[in-house]
Amino acid sequence: MRRTLHALLGLSVALSATAGAAVQAAAPSNPTRSALDQTLPPTDEAQRVQFTIGRILFNHVWTPGGPDPEAGTGVGRAQAGGRALVQNGFAGEGGFHGLGPTYNRLSCAACHIKNGRGEPPQGPDDALRAMLVRLSVPGEDARGRPKPHPAYGDQINDQSVPGVPAEARVFFTWHERVERLADGTEVPLRAPEIRITDPAFGPLGSDVMTSPRMGPPVFGLGLLEAVPERVILALAETQAREGVVSGQPNRVWDREAGVEALGRFGLKANQPTVRQQIAGAFVGDLGITTRLYPEPNCPEAQDACAAYAAKDEGPQPELSEAMLDTIHLYTLALQPPPRRNAGDPAVRRGEAVFAEAGCARCHAPSLETAEHPRLPGLGGETIHPYSDLLLHDLGDGLADGRPDHRAGGRQWRTTPLWGLGLVPLIADHPAYLHDGRARNPLEAVLWHGGEAQGSADAVRALPTADRAALLSFLASL
Amino acid sequence: MRLRALVVLAMGILPGALHAEPLESSLLVLTSYPDELVARFEAAFERANPGTDLRVLWKTGREAMPILRGADQGGVDVYWTPALRNFPLLRDEGRLRPLDIASPEFDREALPGRIGAQTLSDPSGRFEAFEVAGYGIVVNPAYLADRGLPTPRRWADLADPALAGHVAFPVPSRVGFAPVLVDIILQAEGWTAGWTLLQRIAAGAELADRGPGVGDSVASGRRGAGPTIDFQALNAQADGKPVEILYPERTAWLPAHIGVTAAAPHPKAAAAFVAFALSEEGQRILFHPDIRRHPVRPAVYRDAPAGTGNPFAAAGAFAYETERGSRREPAVAALFDALITRRQDELRELLALLDKARRAAARTGDPALAAQAEEALALATAVPVTEEEAAGLAVTPALDQHWAERIGKARAAAADTARAVLAAAKEP
Numbered sequence: 001m002r003r004t005l006h007a008l009l010g011l012s013v014a015l016s017a018t019a020g021a022a023v024q025a026a027a028p029s030n031p032t033r034s035a036l037d038q039t040l041p042p043t044d045e046a047q048r049v050q051f052t053i054g055r056i057l058f059n060h061v062w063t064p065g066g067p068d069p070e071a072g073t074g075v076g077r078a079q080a081g082g083r084a085l086v087q088n089g090f091a092g093e094g095g096f097h098g099l100g101p102t103y104n105r106l107s108c109a110a111c112h113i114k115n116g117r118g119e120p121p122q123g124p125d126d127a128l129r130a131m132l133v134r135l136s137v138p139g140e141d142a143r144g145r146p147k148p149h150p151a152y153g154d155q156i157n158d159q160s161v162p163g164v165p166a167e168a169r170v171f172f173t174w175h176e177r178v179e180r181l182a183d184g185t186e187v188p189l190r191a192p193e194i195r196i197t198d199p200a201f202g203p204l205g206s207d208v209m210t211s212p213r214m215g216p217p218v219f220g221l222g223l224l225e226a227v228p229e230r231v232i233l234a235l236a237e238t239q240a241r242e243g244v245v246s247g248q249p250n251r252v253w254d255r256e257a258g259v260e261a262l263g264r265f266g267l268k269a270n271q272p273t274v275r276q277q278i279a280g281a282f283v284g285d286l287g288i289t290t291r292l293y294p295e296p297n298c299p300e301a302q303d304a305c306a307a308y309a310a311k312d313e314g315p316q317p318e319l320s321e322a323m324l325d326t327i328h329l330y331t332l333a334l335q336p337p338p339r340r341n342a343g344d345p346a347v348r349r350g351e352a353v354f355a356e357a358g359c360a361r362c363h364a365p366s367l368e369t370a371e372h373p374r375l376p377g378l379g380g381e382t383i384h385p386y387s388d389l390l391l392h393d394l395g396d397g398l399a400d401g402r403p404d405h406r407a408g409g410r411q412w413r414t415t416p417l418w419g420l421g422l423v424p425l426i427a428d429h430p431a432y433l434h435d436g437r438a439r440n441p442l443e444a445v446l447w448h449g450g451e452a453q454g455s456a457d458a459v460r461a462l463p464t465a466d467r468a469a470l471l472s473f474l475a476s477l
Numbered sequence: 478m479r480l481r482a483l484v485v486l487a488m489g490i491l492p493g494a495l496h497a498e499p500l501e502s503s504l505l506v507l508t509s510y511p512d513e514l515v516a517r518f519e520a521a522f523e524r525a526n527p528g529t530d531l532r533v534l535w536k537t538g539r540e541a542m543p544i545l546r547g548a549d550q551g552g553v554d555v556y557w558t559p560a561l562r563n564f565p566l567l568r569d570e571g572r573l574r575p576l577d578i579a580s581p582e583f584d585r586e587a588l589p590g591r592i593g594a595q596t597l598s599d600p601s602g603r604f605e606a607f608e609v610a611g612y613g614i615v616v617n618p619a620y621l622a623d624r625g626l627p628t629p630r631r632w633a634d635l636a637d638p639a640l641a642g643h644v645a646f647p648v649p650s651r652v653g654f655a656p657v658l659v660d661i662i663l664q665a666e667g668w669t670a671g672w673t674l675l676q677r678i679a680a681g682a683e684l685a686d687r688g689p690g691v692g693d694s695v696a697s698g699r700r701g702a703g704p705t706i707d708f709q710a711l712n713a714q715a716d717g718k719p720v721e722i723l724y725p726e727r728t729a730w731l732p733a734h735i736g737v738t739a740a741a742p743h744p745k746a747a748a749a750f751v752a753f754a755l756s757e758e759g760q761r762i763l764f765h766p767d768i769r770r771h772p773v774r775p776a777v778y779r780d781a782p783a784g785t786g787n788p789f790a791a792a793g794a795f796a797y798e799t800e801r802g803s804r805r806e807p808a809v810a811a812l813f814d815a816l817i818t819r820r821q822d823e824l825r826e827l828l829a830l831l832d833k834a835r836r837a838a839a840r841t842g843d844p845a846l847a848a849q850a851e852e853a854l855a856l857a858t859a860v861p862v863t864e865e866e867a868a869g870l871a872v873t874p875a876l877d878q879h880w881a882e883r884i885g886k887a888r889a890a891a892a893d894t895a896r897a898v899l900a901a902a903k904e905p
Contacts, residue, residue: 032717033766061512061535099535106535110512114767125527129516162505162534162552169530198530428765 031337035422036115036219039333040377047329054330057323058115058218061106062099062286064161065314098318101164101298101305102157103287104132108327111215111285115334116419116426118215120192120436121172127158128170131436132285133194134211135204136402143253144260144405145270149208151201151301155284164304165200172212174437179446182461187446191397191437201301209409211400212435213267217419220385221265221274222332224416226369226378227389229262235364235388245361245451247390247414252405255279255292264389267434268404269413275328282319289317290324332375336385336418341476350473353466357458362414362451364388386417386477395449398433410450421475441474442467503530504554504746507544509537510733513767521762522753529746538563545572550740554747557607557754559733561657562803564604573603573736574744576751588755588774592788594796597732597773604736607754608763608770609788612658612731613724615692615710620701629702631725632662636677638832645694645703646682648818649810653688654706656810657731660802662704663809665727665795668864672816676858678704679817680825696720707786708769714784715766722786729797730771730788801868808867812860815880820888827857827888827895834895837902850898857891859884 037055042048105111111118111130118130133156136146148154152167160166172192179187194210236247250263254272261272271277276292283293294317296309312318341347354360363386371379391411401409412434420441423430430439438444448456459467508515519531534553536544538560544551545567556567567573590598590606597606614629621628626643629635635644647655663671683700685691691703692710696718710722735754737747753759760772764782772778775789802809817824831854838846861880862870870876 030717034716034718059511063535063537063540105512106515106533107512110516123524125524126520127523127530129520159532166532 031340031422031425033114033426035337036217036334036419036426038219038335038337039330040222040335040375042333043377050326050329051333054326054328054333057108057327058112058330059107059109060096062096062288063106064099064101065097065312097314098286098288098312100159100161100287101296101308102160102167102302104155104157104159104285105129106286108218108281108286112218113215114426115219116217116423117431118436119427119429119431120212120214122429124171124173126171128172128212131212131214132156133170133196134213134402134404136209137205137207138209140403140405144251145253146209146402146404148299149204151299152199152204153297153299156196157287157297160305161308164308165302166198167201167302168199168204169197170212171195171197179460181467183464183467185464185467187442189437189443189446190439192435201299209400209402211402211404214431214434214436216267216415218331219334220336220383220416220418221277221334222372222375222378223336223369223381223383224264224367224385224387224389225274225332226372226381227264227367227383228370231367232262232264232389236390239361239388239390242361244358244454245392247362247388247392248406248411250391250404250406250413263405263407264413267412267415268407269389269391270404270407274331275324278328278331279319279324282324288319290319291317291321292324293317329375332372332378336383337422339384339476340421341472344472344476346469346472347476348473349466350469350471350476353462353470354473357462357470358455359445359452360386361455362388362390362392363417364414384418387414390414392452393450394447394452397447397449400434417474417477420477441471498745500526500529500746500749501743502528503532504741504743504750505532505534505552506555506557506750507534507536507541507551507553508556509535509541509558509560513765514762514770517762517765517768518754518759521758522750525753525758526746526749529749531746531750542566545738546570549742550738552742553738554741554743555735555737555750556604557733557735557750559610559731561731561799562806564599564734564736565800565803567736568599568601568603572739574739574741576602576605576737587776589789590773592730594794595729597730598734599736604734605751605755606732606773607735608760608773609730609732610654610770611707611722611724611786611788612654612661612728613705613707613710613722613786614702615695615705615707615713615720615722616702617695617698617700617720619719620695620698624701626701628723630723632665632678632704632727633674635702635704636674640702641681643701644678644682645685645691645700646679647685647688647691647703647705649813650818651686652690656806657729657802658704658706659813660806660809661727661729661797664797664802665725668867669860672812672860673854673858675813676816676824677828679813680821680828684818684821692720707771711769711785712767715769715782721784724786724791726793727795729795731797731799732773733770804869805864805867807872808862808870811872811877812862812867812880815877815884816858816860819881820884823888824857827892830892830895831857833904834898834902837904838898841902843901846898846901849894853891853894853898856887856894859887 039051042051120131121128135149135152135154137149139147156170157167158169173195174190174192176188176190179189194212236249239245239247250269251260252263252270252272254261255276263269263272265271265277279290279292282288282290283297287297298305298309365384365386367383369379369381369383391407391413393410394412399410403409432438432444433447445456445459515533522531542563616628626639649655649659662675666674683694689709691705692713694700695703696713707722710720713720735751741747757777760774760777761780763770763772771788778787835850838850861883
């Protein structure tokens with residue numbers, strides 16, 4: 001660890017100064033495609049360097065195998081960004097190595113595009129890329145976690161290193177229908193049917209439960225973690241008292257603390273901390289082990305996967321604690337983008353419509369943060385994520401039928417809406433909801449059912465101008 | 478579609494078979510391209526070729542070679558990457574199969590394989606250029622305008638005393654694109670004059686030790702200009718950063734390549750991927766704001782985003798020699814560190830002293846004194862190896878140490894001479 005810190009602090013002035021540039025927030029009225037890559041201002045040079053290296057780790061492509069013994073020596077030409085990282089101490093810890101044996105994509109940024117969301121396949125011949133499919137079979141383990149599929153584990157890894165079979169390929173068949181609103185506007189809606197092809201370890205079986213998940217945005221997570229648990233539980237109590245919606249806290253296992261804790265991250269609030277969420281994604285999506293998830297992601301039936309992992313002579317875990325610390329800190333520091341046009345009359349009217357339709361009951365506009373032990377700058381803020389971080393029944397239309405800890409098959413954690421308006425600026429194919437079925441916020445609203453049925457119906461009934469105002473408000477977030 | 482079929486036919490890999498029978502169900506592509514580029518080609522190729530799973534193995538250029546030289550070439554079908562040195566080596570070792578690009582069917586008007594006087598693709602047809610990156614000067618116009626600074630348009634402009642302290646420069650031993658950039662300047666200006674120019678530019682520059690360093694510095698307004706590979710500046714521009722890229726007349730557009738391995742287990746799918754990558758559809762993907770590379774198909778520039786440079790229109794008479802640059806790349810990177818990176822403060826102070834001596838000598842009107850000052854400058858920026866010696870030179874620690882001693886002595890002598898000139902000119 002001492003060596004690594006030395007290495008971190010040993011980066012040149014040129015490198016460290018670069019991070020300072022990145023913290024200059026985009027002008028609110030003129031957001032850019034890098035609008036979701038703004039960190040808190042670093043407090044000192046060491047933190048500035050960590051933010052920069054965290055950004056490199058998040059964006060860099062990972063590669064199979066152990067570290068290149070020649071990395072960081074000589075004067076050969078580097079082929080890609082991140083050479084500074086390799087040359088400043090991470091090479092001995094694995095560099096960008098350790099991908100697989102099975103995985104989904106090559107980098108974090110592949111599914112969290114420019115720190116935003118992933119995207120679903122567009123046509124029937126497009127394989128899933130910036131998203132994944134969770135798997136389980138009925139039952140749960142001693143910690144309340146969904147029981148993984150015995151042959152395929154808890155998600156389909158459709159990529160693998162040479163010599164190891166990929167688990168399967170996944171495609172969507174889109175089913176379309178049209179919904180007519182009160183003012184006559186027709187809105188096309190689509191829902192995916194999952195097709196799993198080329199299963200390498202036999203049929204998945206009739207009892208398998210699947211849940212397609214689009215990569216969610218990664219900014220603002222530090223602020224959400226800084227919201228005290230009591231604030232979230234108080235929202236649940238208030239909702240129970242009022243009786244219109246009934247948010248439920250998820251309770252999940254905190255691997256680091258060794259206790260059950262409030263779940264607040266992930267589409268079903270199945271992770272208690274940002275750190276565990278990151279480590280879970282490293283092992284699940286990239287096949288890279290960490291201290292929190294030290295075992296390779298090889299279900300029992302996958303002999304070649306296990307054999308490959310057993311032969312790995314690289315550092316273990318594959319992502320060192322120092323690297324996990326660094327990417328953790330960077331992620332904590334990523335700020336939500338500032339709002340645009342908040343004073344515009346249509347936006348203000350839309351905000352009122354949002355509240356009148358009852359959306360704000362779950363999409364809580366404001367939360368207070370307390371000090372965060374890892375990054376003090378996150379505390380004492382009033383933030384506007386538009387989420388209560390609680391689980392809600394969203395009805396059959398969105399149900400995945402796959403329980404996850406205390407989250408039922410119809411329940412989803414309220415998705416934070418901050419940054420929503422920047423999706424069209426950044427995504428090639430804007431997509432919303434857990435599986436990317438909605439192509440714009442209106443479609444997303446219309447998919448809401450269950451506890452949100454009343455709000456969705458209220459939007460269906462809106463006069464045209466009010467609906468436009470509501471969408472303007474959402475675009476301002 | 479017609480072009481694609483033409484190219485595939487021309488590949489010489491089971492000609493005519495592509496549409497007669499289905500492609501293999503998978504292919505393995507070895508690349509060092511970033512995911513932003515790879516994922517878009519992967520998606521578009523699979524959409525165009527349902528049933529074929531394109532799998533990616535990501536390796537740096539150095540890591541790729543043992544795989545491509547190893548048993549069964551690692552199962553790799555296509556090697557697709559910016560690695561100027563690797564493709565000729567693989568060709569010479571018989572590890573790439575012929576693409577038969579010289580066949581009459583191949584339409585060199587649509588896919589010329591060269592820019593101006595500069596060859597991009599393998600004349601023997603074992604690998605083809607896939608895209609080109611230009612080398613230029615990224616500038617922050619507002620930064621320069623606010624300070625009343627001139628806009629550098631030629632490499633030599635970066636050494637303008639007015640720009641001292643306003644330039645960022647990439648370190649070749651640390652930044653992937655920088656060895657070629659430095660070598661372009663050396664080939665454009667000549668070995669001795671080029672090194673003098675490089676030392677004049679870099680002495681007062683912010684030295685960047687990672688790829689995006691120059692671009693970040695200029696985009697953030699910490700510096701006003703710097704030499705760079707263009708796609709980083711173009712990415713920054715697409716992200717809304719206040720930068721522009723200017724191409725000096727004597728610059729180069731260097732290719733990344735694509736080729737099919739000799740042992741490719743899926744040759745039909747490999748040929749189809751090469752054809753797709755070079756097709757109009759594939760080449761247009763290069764314009765995506767997160768990619769911003771330059772296509773090798775001149776026709777697609779009609780669809781280019783505003784502000785995209787067209788190397789086919791801009792090419793001048795200067796022809797950069799890539800193999801010449803490749804051979805001396807280790808020496809050039811090591812020399813840069815020996816002359817500049819490790820002694821930047823000393824170099825900056827010495828050049829300031831020499832400039833003062835030259836001005837003082839000029840004021841005296843004494844040609845002997847002026848010649849003495851010029852001699853001191855030549856000594857201060859002298860390079861410890863000749864251009865011929867640098868080719869293929871392996872830089873050992875002992876050689877590096879020897880260089881350091883020679884440079885130190887030469888610079889001490891230059892400083893003594895400069896002080897003697899100042900004394901003779903009766904200036905402090």
